[in-house]
Amino acid sequence: MSIRGLKKKQPKTFKVRIITVDAEMEFSCEMKWKGKDLFDLVCRALGLRETWFFGLQYTIKGMCTWLKMDKKVLDQEIPKEDPISFHFLAKFYPEKVEEELLQEITQHLFFLQVKKQILDEEIYCSPEATVLLASYAVQAKYGDYDPNFHEPGFLAHDELLPKRVLRQYQLTAEMWEEKITAWYAEHRGIARDEAEMNYLKIAQDLEMYGVNYFPIAQNKNHTDLLLGVDAKGIHIYSINNRFSPNKSFEWSSIRNISCSEKELTIKPLDKKAEVFKFFSSQLKVNKLIFQLCIGNHDLFMRRRKVDSIEIQQMKAQAREEKARKKMENQRLAREKQLREEAERAKEELERRLFQLEDEARQANEALLRSQEAAELLAEKAQIAEEEAKLLAQNAAEAEQERQRLEITALKSKEEKRLMEQKMREAELIAVKLVKESDRRAKEAEHLKQDLHEAREAERKAKQKLLDITRLNYPHMAKYPQYSPSDSRDANFDKGSIKLDLKDIDLKRLSFEIERERLDYLEKSRKFEDRLKELKSEIHALKLEEKQAGLY
Numbered sequence: 001m002s003i004r005g006l007k008k009k010q011p012k013t014f015k016v017r018i019i020t021v022d023a024e025m026e027f028s029c030e031m032k033w034k035g036k037d038l039f040d041l042v043c044r045a046l047g048l049r050e051t052w053f054f055g056l057q058y059t060i061k062g063m064c065t066w067l068k069m070d071k072k073v074l075d076q077e078i079p080k081e082d083p084i085s086f087h088f089l090a091k092f093y094p095e096k097v098e099e100e101l102l103q104e105i106t107q108h109l110f111f112l113q114v115k116k117q118i119l120d121e122e123i124y125c126s127p128e129a130t131v132l133l134a135s136y137a138v139q140a141k142y143g144d145y146d147p148n149f150h151e152p153g154f155l156a157h158d159e160l161l162p163k164r165v166l167r168q169y170q171l172t173a174e175m176w177e178e179k180i181t182a183w184y185a186e187h188r189g190i191a192r193d194e195a196e197m198n199y200l201k202i203a204q205d206l207e208m209y210g211v212n213y214f215p216i217a218q219n220k221n222h223t224d225l226l227l228g229v230d231a232k233g234i235h236i237y238s239i240n241n242r243f244s245p246n247k248s249f250e251w252s253s254i255r256n257i258s259c260s261e262k263e264l265t266i267k268p269l270d271k272k273a274e275v276f277k278f279f280s281s282q283l284k285v286n287k288l289i290f291q292l293c294i295g296n297h298d299l300f301m302r303r304r305k306v307d308s309i310e311i312q313q314m315k316a317q318a319r320e321e322k323a324r325k326k327m328e329n330q331r332l333a334r335e336k337q338l339r340e341e342a343e344r345a346k347e348e349l350e351r352r353l354f355q356l357e358d359e360a361r362q363a364n365e366a367l368l369r370s371q372e373a374a375e376l377l378a379e380k381a382q383i384a385e386e387e388a389k390l391l392a393q394n395a396a397e398a399e400q401e402r403q404r405l406e407i408t409a410l411k412s413k414e415e416k417r418l419m420e421q422k423m424r425e426a427e428l429i430a431v432k433l434v435k436e437s438d439r440r441a442k443e444a445e446h447l448k449q450d451l452h453e454a455r456e457a458e459r460k461a462k463q464k465l466l467d468i469t470r471l472n473y474p475h476m477a478k479y480p481q482y483s484p485s486d487s488r489d490a491n492f493d494k495g496s497i498k499l500d501l502k503d504i505d506l507k508r509l510s511f512e513i514e515r516e517r518l519d520y521l522e523k524s525r526k527f528e529d530r531l532k533e534l535k536s537e538i539h540a541l542k543l544e545e546k547q548a549g550l551y
Helices: 003-009 036-048 104-119 127-142 162-166 173-187 192-203 284-301 309-472 486-551
Strands: 014-017 023-031 052-060 063-066 086-089 213-217 225-229 233-238 249-250 253-259 263-268 278-279
Touching: 023 036, 036 052, 063 086, 063 284, 086 104, 104 127, 104 192, 104 263, 127 162, 162 309, 213 284, 225 284, 225 309, 253 284, 263 284, 284 486
Parallel strands: 014 086
Antiparallel strands: 014 023, 052 063, 052 086, 213 225, 225 233, 233 249, 253 263, 263 278
C-alpha cells in the first residue's frame, strides 16, 4: 500500500476548544463524530466517570444551548468558528451533594461552577453566608491558616464576595479580609475536598441553587411568569420573585410532560388535578425546557432505584477512596502535628540555643568586662599603692615638715623670746644709753662750763701775769738779753710751770671729752645697727609664724 493511499484513508477532522471553569483544552474531532463522541473524549481527558451531571454548552444567537449527544456535532446549529468553542458545565444538579458526588473531580467541578454562579449573582446568597462560603473557598485554596505565612493582604487578589455584598456594606477590603480570616482560622485541619464539600452543602440549601429559569406566559400574549427546573421538580415563579415559587410540581407528582411548538403541558399524576399549560417565546426554549425536564426526571427516578453495578462500584471505590483519604489525612495530620511539634521543639531548642548563646555571649562579655575590670582594678591598685607610697612619703615629709615646723616654731618661740629679751635688753640699753647720754651731756656741759671757766681763769691769769710782768720788768721788752737774778728767775720759772701744767690739763680734758664724744657716736651707730638687725629678725619671725599657721 502506498503512502498516498494511507493519506487518503485518514479521516477529516475539525478543531474544538473545550472551556471548563478553570481550564481550556483543544481537541481534533472527526467530521462524523456525534456529540457523545466528543463528550466522552472530554470526560476521559478529565478522568470523569460521573458523566450524567454534565454537558457541552454553546451560545448561538444569544441563547445558551446544550450539545445533543445523539446527533453529529457538525449537523447541529453550532457557531461557525475555528476552533469551535464549547463550555463543559454541570447540566443537572444532585439533590444531596454529599451522597451523589462520588468522584473528587466531579465535586471540584461543581464547587468551581457554583462558586462562580454565586460571585456572578446568578445564585442569591446572604452576606453572612457569603463570608462563610468565602472562608471555605480560602481553606480549599490555601490550606490551614498560618498567621506567620498568611499576612494581612494575602486575599487582596482573590475574588471571594459578590459585588452586591461589597456595595451593600461600607467596609474596606481589609475589614472584609479580617471577617473572612476569622472564619478561615476555624477550619484548621480540613482538607481541600472536605472544604469544597462543606461549601457545596451550604450552597445546596440556597433557594436559587441548581434552578434553570425561563420566561414563560400562561397565554400567548404576555410573559409574566418564570419557570424553574431543578433536581426536585418544576416551579412557577412571579417575574420579580425567584426565591419562593407560586406553584411547584415535584417529579413524583408529574404524570406526563408534552411539548408542541411553543406550548408545553404538564399533566399531574392526579387525574383530577388541573393540567398546567404555558407558552414560551421560542420553540428552541420549549425544547430546551423539555430536555432539562427529561434529564432531571430521569435522574430523579434513577436515585430512587437500586444502584447499577457501575454505580455500586463507584460508590465502593468512593468509600474506599474516602477511607483511604481519611486515613491519609489523619496520617498527614498526625505527621503535620508531629512536624509542628518537632518544629515547635526545634524552635524551642533554637530559642534555647539562642538564649544560651546569648547568655554565653553575655557571660563572655561579663568575663571580658571582669577581666578588664580586674586589669583596671590592678592598675588602680598599683596606682593606689603608688599613691599610698607617695602619700606615705608625703606623710613622712609632712611629718618631717611638721617636726621641722614644730622645731622651727620652738626655735621661733625661743628666738622670739630671745628677741623679746634682746628687745627688752635693747630697750634697757637704749634707756641706759639715753640716761648715759643725758649724763654725758650733763658732764659735757659741766666740762664745757669748767673748760670755759678754766679758759677764763687762764685768760685772767695770763692777763694778770702780763700785768705783773709789765710792772716788774718794764725793760724786758726793751732789753731782752738781760736776765734777772736767780731768786726772781726761780719764781718766774715756777709760775710758768704752773701755767704750762694748767694748759696741759685743759688739753687733756678737751681730748677726753672729744674721745668720749666719738665713743658715744660709735656706740649710737652700733646700737642703731643692732636695732635694725632686731627689726629684720622680728619681721622674719612674723613671716615664719604666718607660714606655720598656713601649714
